[in-house]
Amino acid sequence: MKYIEEFRDGDLARRIATRIRAEARPERSYNLMEFCGGHTHAISRYGIKDLLPGNVNMIHGPGCPVCVLPIGRIDNAIELATSHSAIVCTYADTMRVPASNGLSLMKAKARGADIRMVYSATDALRIAQDNPAREVVFFAIGFETTTPPTAIIIRQAQALGLTNFTVFCNHVLTPAAITHILESPEVRELGIVPLDGFIGPAHVSTVIGSQPYEYFAEEYQRPVVIAGFEPLDVMQAILMLVRQLNEGRAEVENEFTRAVTREGNEKAKSLVADVFELRRSFEWRGLGEVPYSALRIKETYAAFDAERRFGIAYRSVADNKACECGAILRGVKKPTDCKVFGTVCTPENPIGSCMVSSEGACAAHYTYGRFKDIEVRAA
Amino acid sequence: MTKGRSDYVRPVDFKHGRVDMTHGGGGRAMAQLIEELFARAFSNEWLAQGNDNALFTVPAGRMVMATDSHVVSPLEFPGGDIGCLAVHGTINDVAMAGARPLYLAAGFILEEGFPLATLKRIVESMAAASREAGVPVITGDTKVVEQGKGDGLFITTTGIGVVPPGVEISGDRARAGDCILVSGTIGDHGVAIMSLRENLTFETTIRSDTAALHGLVAAMVDAVPTIRCLRDPTRGGLGTTLNEFARQSGVGMLIHESKIPVRAEVNAACEFLGLDPLYVANEGKLIAICPPEDADRLLGAMRTHPLGAGAAIIGEVVADAHGFVQMETSFGGRRVVDWLTGEQLPRIC
Amino acid sequence: MCLALPARVVELLPASEGTIDLGGVRKRISLELVTDVQPGDYVIVHVGYALQKLDPAEAERTLALFAESGLTDGTA
Numbered sequence: 001m002k003y004i005e006e007f008r009d010g011d012l013a014r015r016i017a018t019r020i021r022a023e024a025r026p027e028r029s030y031n032l033m034e035f036c037g038g039h040t041h042a043i044s045r046y047g048i049k050d051l052l053p054g055n056v057n058m059i060h061g062p063g064c065p066v067c068v069l070p071i072g073r074i075d076n077a078i079e080l081a082t083s084h085s086a087i088v089c090t091y092a093d094t095m096r097v098p099a100s101n102g103l104s105l106m107k108a109k110a111r112g113a114d115i116r117m118v119y120s121a122t123d124a125l126r127i128a129q130d131n132p133a134r135e136v137v138f139f140a141i142g143f144e145t146t147t148p149p150t151a152i153i154i155r156q157a158q159a160l161g162l163t164n165f166t167v168f169c170n171h172v173l174t175p176a177a178i179t180h181i182l183e184s185p186e187v188r189e190l191g192i193v194p195l196d197g198f199i200g201p202a203h204v205s206t207v208i209g210s211q212p213y214e215y216f217a218e219e220y221q222r223p224v225v226i227a228g229f230e231p232l233d234v235m236q237a238i239l240m241l242v243r244q245l246n247e248g249r250a251e252v253e254n255e256f257t258r259a260v261t262r263e264g265n266e267k268a269k270s271l272v273a274d275v276f277e278l279r280r281s282f283e284w285r286g287l288g289e290v291p292y293s294a295l296r297i298k299e300t301y302a303a304f305d306a307e308r309r310f311g312i313a314y315r316s317v318a319d320n321k322a323c324e325c326g327a328i329l330r331g332v333k334k335p336t337d338c339k340v341f342g343t344v345c346t347p348e349n350p351i352g353s354c355m356v357s358s359e360g361a362c363a364a365h366y367t368y369g370r371f372k373d374i375e376v377r378a379a
Numbered sequence: 380m381t382k383g384r385s386d387y388v389r390p391v392d393f394k395h396g397r398v399d400m401t402h403g404g405g406g407r408a409m410a411q412l413i414e415e416l417f418a419r420a421f422s423n424e425w426l427a428q429g430n431d432n433a434l435f436t437v438p439a440g441r442m443v444m445a446t447d448s449h450v451v452s453p454l455e456f457p458g459g460d461i462g463c464l465a466v467h468g469t470i471n472d473v474a475m476a477g478a479r480p481l482y483l484a485a486g487f488i489l490e491e492g493f494p495l496a497t498l499k500r501i502v503e504s505m506a507a508a509s510r511e512a513g514v515p516v517i518t519g520d521t522k523v524v525e526q527g528k529g530d531g532l533f534i535t536t537t538g539i540g541v542v543p544p545g546v547e548i549s550g551d552r553a554r555a556g557d558c559i560l561v562s563g564t565i566g567d568h569g570v571a572i573m574s575l576r577e578n579l580t581f582e583t584t585i586r587s588d589t590a591a592l593h594g595l596v597a598a599m600v601d602a603v604p605t606i607r608c609l610r611d612p613t614r615g616g617l618g619t620t621l622n623e624f625a626r627q628s629g630v631g632m633l634i635h636e637s638k639i640p641v642r643a644e645v646n647a648a649c650e651f652l653g654l655d656p657l658y659v660a661n662e663g664k665l666i667a668i669c670p671p672e673d674a675d676r677l678l679g680a681m682r683t684h685p686l687g688a689g690a691a692i693i694g695e696v697v698a699d700a701h702g703f704v705q706m707e708t709s710f711g712g713r714r715v716v717d718w719l720t721g722e723q724l725p726r727i728c
Numbered sequence: 729m730c731l732a733l734p735a736r737v738v739e740l741l742p743a744s745e746g747t748i749d750l751g752g753v754r755k756r757i758s759l760e761l762v763t764d765v766q767p768g769d770y771v772i773v774h775v776g777y778a779l780q781k782l783d784p785a786e787a788e789r790t791l792a793l794f795a796e797s798g799l800t801d802g803t804a
Contacts, residue, residue, distance in 0.1 A: 001647055001751040003734040003770060003782060006791055010711040016797045037728055038731065047712020066728055091775070092724040119652075119725060120776025122758065145732065146727065148761050149777045203732045206772055206780040229732075231710055232794050239797060258787040259734075259772050259780050268761045268779065347717075358653075359728060368714040581755040647751025653731045727731055727775050 003258070007230030008046075016235040017051035024242050029055045031194040032241055033331055035178060036201035037064030037359030038229050044364035046231040056238065059193070059331040060361035062177055063201055065142045065170075066093045067329060067353040067360045068284040071317040073170055074099040077139045080168065081105075081113035084310055087131060088168075089124035090139040092117045097356045100317055121149040125156060128165035137306045138167045145203040147171045147295065148268040151275040154297065154304045166306035169297055172282065174204050175212045176293035180284075182220045186332050193331050197241040199234065200226035202256050209264025213252045221250040228256040275301055283316055285353055286326030325352035328361050335362040342366060391415045396495040403489065403523030416499060417519060420506035425517035433517035435482065438541050445472035446537040452530055454501065457571050458586030461534055462505030464662060467591045468613070469538040470514055474593035475609040475665065477548040477600050478540030483509065485519040485536050490529035501532065512591040514538070540593075546600055552607040553628035555698040558674035560667045562595065562681055563588070563689035565617050566645040569659030573725075574648065581651065585644050590663030595686045599667065602680035608668040611661065618657035618716045620666050621704045631699020634716070637709045638693045652725035657706075657716055659723070668696060732774035734782050737767050748773060 024030060034040060040060045043049060049058065062068050074097055081088040088105070095106040095117065109115040114134075118124050124138035140150045150167060157165045178198065186193045200213055205226045213224045223244035227237030237255045244251060254260050275298060282294030297305040306312065319325060323345070324338035335341050335354070345351040347363055354360035358367070391411060401408035418426045425433040449465045466483065473480040485505070489498065509516050516536075567588040574583050592611065600606060608628075612620040617639070621632055641656050649656045663686065669677050674692055681687030694706075704716040735748035737759075744760040748771065758777045759765055771778035 001643075001650065001733075002736070003787055004650070008710055009794075010709060012794045012797075013710055016794060019797045045714060046708055046710040047714055050712045064728060091727040093726045093728050095724060117724070119727075120757075122776055142727065145774055145779065148779070149758075149775055152758070152760055152777070203772065203774060203779065206732075228790075233790075236790075236794055236797065255790070258783050258790055265761060265780055267763060271761070357728060358726060367717050370715065581753050583753045644752040647753040650733055651750060651753060651755070 004230065007228065007232045009232065012232055013051060013235055016232065016239055020056065020235070020239050020242060021053045023239070023246065024053050024056055025246060026055065029057060029194070030242055030245060031057045031059060031196045032199060032238060033059040033061045033181070033195055033197075034199040034234070035061035035063040035174065036199070036204070037067065037357065038202065039199055039227065039234055040064070040361060040364050041359040042229055042231055042234055044368035047368070048231055048234060049369075051235070052238065056242065059195065060328070061181065061331060062284070062287060062329040063143065063174065064357050064359050065146070065172060066097060066357040067325070068172065068177075068286060069094070069097065069141060069170060069353065070283045070285045071099050071319070072283070072315050074105065075317065076312045076314060077168060078103055078105060078108045078113065079312070080137050080306065080310060081108060081115050084135065085114070086135040086137045087114045087116060087127060088137050088139055089116050089118045089127055091141065093357060094139065094141060096350070097353055098350055121153045125153045125165065128157070128162055129160070132164060134164060136165050138165075139170070140167050141170045143172055143174050143201070143204050144207045147272050147276070148207060148265075151271040154275050154301050155271070157304050158301060166304050166309050167297065168306040168312075169276070169295060171276065171295045172284070173293050173295070174201055174208070175215070176290055177284070177287070178216055180287055180290045180293070181330055182216065182222070184330060186330065195222065195331065196245055197223040197225070199237050199241070200224045200252075202227060202229045202233070202259075205256065205260045205264065207265050207268050210252050210254050210260055210262050211264070217250045217252050223250050223253070225253045226256050226260055228259070285319070286329035320351050323352040325354045325362075328354050335365040338362070342370060391495065393495045393499045398489045398491055398493040398495065398498065398523055400491055400523055400525070403521060409521060413521065416502055417521070420502045421509065421516045422506070423515045423517060425515070431518075433482070435517070438481075440544060441542040443473050443476040443478040443540045443542055444537065445469055446535065447472060448533065448535040450530060450533050451572065453572070453575050454497065454531055456575055456587055459589040459662075460501050460504050461532060462501040463508035464589050465534040465536045466505055466508040466512065466514070466516075467589050467662060469536040470512055470591045470593055471611045471665070473538045473540040474596040475548070475611060476540070476542055477546040477596065477606070477609065478542045479597065480512070480514045480538050480540040480593050483514055483516045483536055483538045485516050485534060487519065487521045488529055488533040489521065489523045490531050491523055491526040493531050498532065508591065512593065514591075543600070545604055548606055548609050550608050550610065550624050550627040553624050553630050553668045553696045554607070555630055555696055556671050557607060557668050557696040558671050558692055559621070559632060559634060559694045559696065560669070560674065560678060560681065560690060560692050561617065561639065562592075562665045562667070562687045564640045564642045564645065565612070565661055565664060566641055566649065566656035566659035568662040569616070570645050570648045572660070573652065581648065583644050583648060585642065585648065588661060588663035590686055592663065592665055592686060595665070595681065595684045598680050598684050599677060603669055603673045603677040605673055606667055606669045606677070609665055611665045613662060614660050615719045616656070616658040616660055617666065618655070618704070619719050621716065622702075622718050624668065625702040625704050628696075629702065631697045631702055632694060632704045633697050633707065634694030634704070635707045638691055640689050640691050653727075654723055654725060658719045671695070732772050732779060734770050735773050737765055737769050737771060739767060740765070746778070748778070
């Protein structure tokens with residue numbers, strides 16, 4: 001697979017690792033947050049941590065749209081299927097997230113709710129066309145990467161004059177989340193979470209471009225390097241961040257130049273701007289209310305807004321008391337700091353969102369890395 | 380002798396007919412379906428007798444029995460269908476004890492409204508698989524459930540076989556130092572199925588690898604009677620089977636990603652959907668564990684057989700009280716290959 | 729987040745759709761979000777939509793950068 005395998009070459013990885021070790025100054029630590037869940041997944045799956053020197057620490061950020069989806073919103077989605085008999089179309093990622101009353105979308109489906117997994121937003125539109133007598137709701141989640149397809153289907157629904165199709169919009173924004181983390185007391189005042197730099201999201205950036213990150217680099221004096229998803233991209237980005245920190249620079253650099261430009265995808269951005277507007281505030285699981293961090297459907301497309309059509313009332317649901325997902329999402333704690341990690345909370349029985357999504361910090365660590373917590377000797 | 384009008388019985392309409400409740404009612408309709416479809420397709424002396432049971436002589440020695448229920452959807456897929464899958468699956472379970480499969484029994488649960496044309500196609504495919512494998516279906520059962528209470532067709536097959544003397548193959552026999560082998564490319568069946576699932580359609584030339592492995596097993600046991608473990612990695616894939624062995628035997632394992640054979644297209648399809656080929660189902664492959672000094676000979680025997688042409692040694696058993704299955708990635712790091720959590724679902728994130 | 733892959737466009741279809749090929753697996757996707765795509769181009773695909781064209785020259789440059797990273801050894 002071209003443009004994939006070359007970026008997974010083990011020999012090149014070791015070379016870059018040697019470089020990082022050579023350039024990372026022993027007297028300081030480098031605390032880098034990879035914002036994006038896809039990067040968390042890559043770091044775990046390829047064992048990148050093994051290749052880094054001890055003073056380069058990777059902190060897992062909240063860039064996992066499933067992990068930050070509040071329980072209350074999943075309850076709403078389930079409600080749409082159960083109380084309103086709608087066909088709820090969703091990406092498979094949300095199916096197992098635990099919601100209230102011991103339910104999840106998957107469990108609700110097992111009890112007879114018409115919940116269908118789709119690979120693409122277009123599939124939801126097709127289901128609406130194939131079932132004119134039923135209400136069809138598309139459970140839209142995701143960051144800026146996933147938002148343009150939702151914008152497209154809403155416009156298509158309008159062009160087709162569909163009357164049975166709506167979207168339950170839960171799209172969230174990356175820059176707002178990064179700001180929120182940088183503004184958090186632990187980072188800003190207390191300095192408990194040393195955060196020296198960011199690995200910027202790959203595919204979000206293909207849409208929004210590298211320009212939006214210039215604000216953080218400037219305002220918070222932290223370097224940002226946008227990295228592709230393959231392990232070599234991640235390693236190169238780490239090297240670039242180490243260099244910036246050594247040289248006292250705080251700039252936005254782009255490692256993923258093969259797909260990211262400064263402006264991003266203008267067509268996608270304008271389609272999104274046509275259909276969506278900012279919500280004043282939105283609850284993020286683990287982060288609380290974050291201002292101007294999420295989107296809702298504009299008045300012009302009100303006919304396709306599930307929240308308006310079904311009068312959905314949002315109820316905030318607190319996380320399980322033992323759950324440390326909030327702290328983990330903010331990079332304040334590690335999965336192994338959570339008392340229920342690996343015991344009560346496992347991928348089979350997830351208590352919190354960090355364990356459900358395969359790129360949540362806890363799931364990634366459990367699936368790929370937990371054997372390192374225990375010493376294993378090969379015969 | 381001329382047949383009177385009253386003796387005329389209209390043959391089953393396999394072109395346009397559908398299963399209805401009478402086909403499971405135990406009366407004439409059911410007898411007719413059994414005679415015109417099942418008995419005719421499977422065609423052997425036991426079914427010809429028309430009893431509710433089959434009589435055979437038990438050979439001397441140890442016997443093995445296995446059973447499998449098949450609920451696959453879609454019923455027909457590139458490379459096979461639920462019928463041949465049902466035959467292969469149970470033959471393989473029996474063979475994994477090192478046994479020679481002798482006979483099969485098959486139970487069918489049909490959903491009211493199921494097209495008879497499809498049923499005929501599937502039963503004939505099943506019969507062909509059984510004939511080709513040399514393992515007859517000697518007895519069976521048919522039931523019909525109301526529409527909405529079944530997924531079209533469920534098949535349960537039970538098989539028995541005889542284990543040659545001196546053969547001791549079981550999942551709890553792996554020991555530190557043993558070698559781990561796989562008989563060919565992994566992930567083919569699961570991807571072939573997924574490519575037909577609603578909303579996941581992509582065009583691919585991947586076909587299910589469904590096959591009866593008893594011939595391959597016989598050749599393997601012949602060459603290396605000291606084989607410790609055998610299993611076919613069906614649901615849950617290679618990753619799950621290795622974890623099963625590790626737990627049963629109280630050992631750990633270390634496998635090498637670069638040695639695991641995977642077709643390029645299976646890799647690509649898994650990338651698309653965010654799936655891990657290690658956990659994707661196989662229906663015509665097996666995993667073998669043997670003492671290290673016999674590994675090369677075993678590999679040679681496997682590669683000589685058509686169903687083992689792509690065989691490879693993928694790793695070794697290690698001492699590990701925690702029973703972790705570890706993998707050295709092509710990238711150069713190490714990761715754990717854990718138990719599969721529920722069913723692997725495609726992801727967008 | 730955002731499982732997205734670079735795939736080669738093999739065929740343009742009506743209504744802004746196209747067929748892409750990834751390692752021999754083909755899929756029909758939407759090209760609505762990208763402009764000026766020709767068969768032979770590579771695009772980044774996410775949830776059935778092409779998000780951006782991949783720049784082959786930049787890809788080569790990035791790979792060269794990786795290789796360069798290892799060339800000088802030892803001295804910082």
